[in-house]
Amino acid sequence: MSKGILLVNLGSPDSPSPKDVKKYLGEFLMDERVIDVPLVARTILVKGIILNTRPKASAAAYQKIWWEEGSPLIVLSERLQEKVQQKVEYPVALAMRYGSMTIKKGLQELVDKGCTEIKTIPLYPQFAMATTETIDVKVDELVAKHFPDIKITRTPAFYNREDYINVLSKSIGETLNDLDYDHVLFSYHGVPERHIRKSDITNGNCQMNGKCCFKMGSKQHEFCYRHQCEITTVNVAKKLGLKNGTYSTTFQSRLGFDPWLKPYTDRTIERMGKAGTKKMAIVTPAFVSDCLETLEEIAMEGEEIFHEMGGKEFTVIPCLNDRDDFAEVLSTMVEEWATAETKAV
Numbered sequence: 001m002s003k004g005i006l007l008v009n010l011g012s013p014d015s016p017s018p019k020d021v022k023k024y025l026g027e028f029l030m031d032e033r034v035i036d037v038p039l040v041a042r043t044i045l046v047k048g049i050i051l052n053t054r055p056k057a058s059a060a061a062y063q064k065i066w067w068e069e070g071s072p073l074i075v076l077s078e079r080l081q082e083k084v085q086q087k088v089e090y091p092v093a094l095a096m097r098y099g100s101m102t103i104k105k106g107l108q109e110l111v112d113k114g115c116t117e118i119k120t121i122p123l124y125p126q127f128a129m130a131t132t133e134t135i136d137v138k139v140d141e142l143v144a145k146h147f148p149d150i151k152i153t154r155t156p157a158f159y160n161r162e163d164y165i166n167v168l169s170k171s172i173g174e175t176l177n178d179l180d181y182d183h184v185l186f187s188y189h190g191v192p193e194r195h196i197r198k199s200d201i202t203n204g205n206c207q208m209n210g211k212c213c214f215k216m217g218s219k220q221h222e223f224c225y226r227h228q229c230e231i232t233t234v235n236v237a238k239k240l241g242l243k244n245g246t247y248s249t250t251f252q253s254r255l256g257f258d259p260w261l262k263p264y265t266d267r268t269i270e271r272m273g274k275a276g277t278k279k280m281a282i283v284t285p286a287f288v289s290d291c292l293e294t295l296e297e298i299a300m301e302g303e304e305i306f307h308e309m310g311g312k313e314f315t316v317i318p319c320l321n322d323r324d325d326f327a328e329v330l331s332t333m334v335e336e337w338a339t340a341e342t343k344a345v
């Protein structure tokens with residue numbers, strides 16, 4: 001058996017043109033684990049409404065953050081892949097759940113190198129139906145159809161790994177140590193509340209109010225995005241010695257009119273700015289790589305809201321991106337898998 005690794009991130013349009021953004025959003029939003037309504041309703045919503053209104057505005061936002069080399073999310077993921085490759089002895093490929101760098105191409109690249117046993121690593125620290133689960137399901141579909149002889153090992157969300165929390169805390173500490181700040185906001189990508197209920201294997205225990213998410217040891221937490229985000233914040237705050245009241249968790253990037261996880265990031269920035277917070281630091285731990293949602297929605301729109309409401313200093317902490325210590329965490333996951341496999345044989 002020959003081993004290989006497939007890192008998988010979300011993806012980006014091929015270019016920031018309205019045409020490419022429309023194509024990308026069409027694939028992304030037609031995923032039943034992203035917009036989780038029946039096919040007919042999803043088609044009307046996505047193709048009839050969203051794709052006729054959103055691509056122009058979305059393309060304008062992408063144009064503000066696009067780099068010479070391409071989409072920041074793709075470029076940063078490629079740099080991370082190269083770093084991990086330097087650290088492990090097995091071939092490491094990179095794929096995106098949506099867009100041109102397909103999971104099928106990623107699997108094919110590894111198969112062409114002789115791999116028969118592949119570990120997939122979704123680049124999401126917290127589990128969500130719209131991220132980890134859709135990758136796992138897509139991989140299974142592709143393997144059944146095109147690569148029936150390949151053995152796949154999934155990687156669960158890594159929000160509670162000690163080495164990950166250490167690296168995330170270190171990266172945040174590097175900014176906070178030299179910073180005079182009033183409040184640190186931990187802003188995670190939101191999901192509709194309905195997604196949390198659907199992923200709840202204990203059938204409706206999550207009360208969506210934060211309280212159940214802090215009860216330790218519940219079986220539902222393995223698939224509760226809200227719990228995993230709250231615990232990421234708590235663990236980092238503990239590690240950095242942040243005092244109660246000087247940090248909080250919020251959820252960003254909502255789309256449509258359904259209730260999403262609260263509190264909302266934009267409303268919190270607005271409220272805190274109005275209430276007299278002058279110096280805010282903001283970190284986005286649901287994103288491994290900086291992307292549209294961090295570079296535009298937070299660093300540009302978020303800062304604008306804060307200043308309009310009377311805030312003075314708005315400091316955006318970078319994602320882990322291609323940090324060497326983060327590549328080390330991923331390579332440790334690979335080594336743990338490879339050693340366990342060897343022992344089991």
Ligand SMILES: C=CC1=C(C)c2cc3[nH]c(cc4nc(cc5[nH]c(cc1n2)c(C)c5CCC(=O)O)C(CCC(=O)O)=C4C)c(C)c3C=C
Pocket residue numbers: 010011012013025034035054058071073124128130131189190191192225253255286287290291292293
């Ligand atoms: C119903 C819609 C969406 C859900 C649910 C959702 C969950 C989700 N997304 C990420 C990570 C990223 N999302 C990004 C962009 C983005 N997300 C949505 C919608 C949902 N996401 C849209 C429509 C877009 C496109 C941009 C826009 O038009 O606003 C990105 C950035 C991609 C890039 O190219 O830079 C990331 C990353 C997570 C982690 C998540 C659930 C936990």
Ligand SMILES: [Fe+2]
Pocket residue numbers: 189253
């Ligand atoms: Fe998203």
Ligand SMILES: [Fe+2]
Pocket residue numbers: 205206207208209210211212213214224226227
């Ligand atoms: Fe909960």
